[in-house]
Amino acid sequence: MDATGLSRAIRNTMVEIKQYADELRDLDTALGDGDLGITVSLGADAIVEALDAAGDDVPPEETIRTCAKAFANANPSTMAALVAGALLSGSRLWATSRNLTTVDASAFAKAAGDSISKRGKSVVGDKTILDALVPAGEALGTSSSASEALDRAITAAKRAIAETTSMQSRRGRASWLQERSIGLQDPGATAFLRFLESWKAANVAD
């Protein structure tokens, strides 16, 4: 995927992901404060607007930075801050890339996960976005076919969400519910799954 393709793919994905805002709101209402739907829909709008303004043929690194800034400020929140930091971390790996492979994507996900883990003082198993991001990122690197890699990532994220739902949340707002968090699905992890699915739906031809 080239630089222009990346920017377009992201914008398509952002349009697509907004349909999940209500679902994310409801999951975050049960396990948090209900604002994740807003964070995602305002964030998606902000990214589309920023990338539209940036124009085509911008280097991938810069595109990602534009996304990070837009998402961080649209509705500042835990997810906004963690995702923005993760995007900035990942973007550094792409400083010299103009044509992105599934290996690049997997490396990006690894860097993103490390950033979230560091900033959020969290690890896989805490029942956060990390639980979906880390295995999905690994799966991305297991095929050189973009669509197959994406399918594997989606499968991995789904499995992780199913597995962690029965666990107790250990980070963020959800952790304050203590035992009551058991059985509730993590909204951040779900948001990441919906991102992957939106990418697939919006960029089917890729």
Added chain:
Amino acid sequence: MDATGLSRAIRNTMVEIKQYADELRDLDTALGDGDLGITVSLGADAIVEALDAAGDDVPPEETIRTCAKAFANANPSTMAALVAGALLSGSRLWATSRNLTTVDASAFAKAAGDSISKRGKSVVGDKTILDALVPAGEALGTSSSASEALDRAITAAKRAIAETTSMQSRRGRASWLQERSIGLQDPGATAFLRFLESWKAANVAD
């Protein structure tokens, strides 16, 4: 009816009238502030307690004064103040009576109505307790049979309530609803009707 009979009859009536507390609450909720049920039930309890304490064979005038004071303080409110004043006015007529007739009752009601009218700056037609009290009081004097007089009073009160419901309230809290009071039944007038009915039900043998 003699002095002891009066005190007993009042107490019986007060026990009986409490069953209408919810109805009066609901009527006063629609047309006022919903406290008339409390005024009547706390007031009834207070009267019973005060008359129990006063003992038998107390002159009628004193019995009525005891009722007035108890009702005034149980749950001070418009109805409490108007009824207490009315009772005091009526009681004066009975200063020398020891055996009460329907004529005495009718005269009492007239004095009571005048007191309410004066203190409340209200007249028949304003859609208040007066609309039931005045015609019922007149009806009381039209038969020397206590039970027949009571039946006529009840009929008169019922008719007055039915007629005034379609009118606009001109006094008290209900008047502030202006046109919206039209079609709603006056709680104070209803309370007076329920008093008559309670008297009948509780003192059937009289």
Added chain:
Amino acid sequence: MRKIINQPNDFVDEMIDGILLAHPDKLKTPGDDKRVLVRADAPTGKVGIVTGGGSGHLPLFKGYVGKGLCSGVAVGNVFSSPSAQQCFEAAKAVDGGAGVLFLYGNYGGDVFNFDLAIDLAELEGIETRTALGRDDVASQPNERKLDRRGVAGIFFAFKGAGAAAERGDGLEAVAAVAEDIIEHTATMGIGLSPTILPTTGKASFDLPEGEMEIGIGIHGETGIHRGPLETADQIVERLMAPLVADLVLVRGDRIAVLVNGMGATPLEELYVMYRHVHQQAALIGVTIEKSYIGEYATSLEMAGASLSILKLNDERLELLKAPADSPFFVEV
């Protein structure tokens, strides 16, 4: 009932216990009846101001007993009048010889009981005057303004009369200040949800989502009519227009504004309202010299708000700006 209470019948007395335990330096009960509360330093020798009415309106009425405000209060059951005896006892406790102004809202039960208290006070040689809050323009048209009920706008009269008493005005003068402020105060309110009396457990009305009651009182009464819920700006315009008309406000006039929450409406929404009150005032060339935004006269857990306007002159503004200090209201 979604209420944090014990026995409903103990509600008022337990609340008063809480107030007395929390504020012993500011409030006391002069006799055996806790339903009578006065300033801890009463009698001060100055003109006393006694207010009173039903419970369920905090900070009204108890909250306005303090320096620069009222001197005492007689406390009724929820939405019910205090007794004549209680009104009288409050007057007796605050009178230091300069006389007592009864300043309360125009409600039948209160009027009848305070009037009886006047007779009792007379017997003890206490001079009294009476001023009735009657600011709710929705309750009666201008021609019958003396019959209007009193709602949140009485706060302005407490502040002004309290300041006049504090500076040492005589009874006649303090009463005149109260009358003057009442004469120039107008209020209107809307309700978004009902009130529930603790003793009956019943909602005062049913209101479907998406509707509002217009022209409500402060006892959970319905308004004078019902309509679809409007935007904050539309509501402000709907409330403000009758006040401007009633007070005959014209370009160049100065006003004080009170945006009052009924209980459940968040303070944030009151500020959204105030924003548009300010804009509308600017539009008609009227200057807001003083604003109060918050809960000043509530109906327990009712949602909704009222807007009060006091038309100012130099005297009224000066009195309004005077310091006040009660456990519920401080102005420095």
Added chain:
Amino acid sequence: MRKIINQPNDFVDEMIDGILLAHPDKLKTPGDDKRVLVRADAPTGKVGIVTGGGSGHLPLFKGYVGKGLCSGVAVGNVFSSPSAQQCFEAAKAVDGGAGVLFLYGNYGGDVFNFDLAIDLAELEGIETRTALGRDDVASQPNERKLDRRGVAGIFFAFKGAGAAAERGDGLEAVAAVAEDIIEHTATMGIGLSPTILPTTGKASFDLPEGEMEIGIGIHGETGIHRGPLETADQIVERLMAPLVADLVLVRGDRIAVLVNGMGATPLEELYVMYRHVHQQAALIGVTIEKSYIGEYATSLEMAGASLSILKLNDERLELLKAPADSPFFVEV
């Protein structure tokens, strides 16, 4: 939604407009972004205190900007963090060279954004310290107390640190005061009805009549468990016992108490609660030296209440008693 608002997305900005229009003598916005508010007299040259967090909690956080309190605030959307840029701008506007304490509640979004603001402040040579409100004992057991969320008890830290800054303490000392107060503050709350976010229109939880949520936060979160609605006295005992245990209160200790309403619960009920807090304190031989009763940290229209206790020593009590003056909170 039973709300008095215009466009839900304009809610926060319009509320801020209202605040700025109502209190131009006390608050100002230093730059173009209205989401940054500071004291009208900032910078004062003393240590600045910047707080911030989501909207929907009035008087928290904006309401605690004033003399003897915080110096500035960064305002987020309802229940969402302000941005790092906004936190930084507030710090920059209040810093008069003595440095800035960031004092806010322990929430991920806020922590991440304030931490970024520290980096930005460093670039401009502004010295900063951070203290996190983390008083909610329901949110984590004592062993993990550093992970607790911050709720109403942060009010005590605002008062104490604000007083320390006002008397001229240095940054290190002001931060130490805040830490010390936070260390000795514990809170727990119950909810009787949910919150509704203006932008989503959805209730934060469904609670049948006759039940309550125990151990709630201030964002409409459910509590740590649900149980039947109890009497006021039972609720007070349920809330107070964990606080007494957490602060290890023993006979002879002195405390300050905050009975906080979540928004829709009437002030009357808070006083009914305070009454029993006082009784329970007497029972265990603990003296209440200072009490605050009212709405201090709300969740929009949520019904419920929280109880906060600050264990006192002479220093903490002296700081707590210092005067404070904001448009939302005055102590004389």
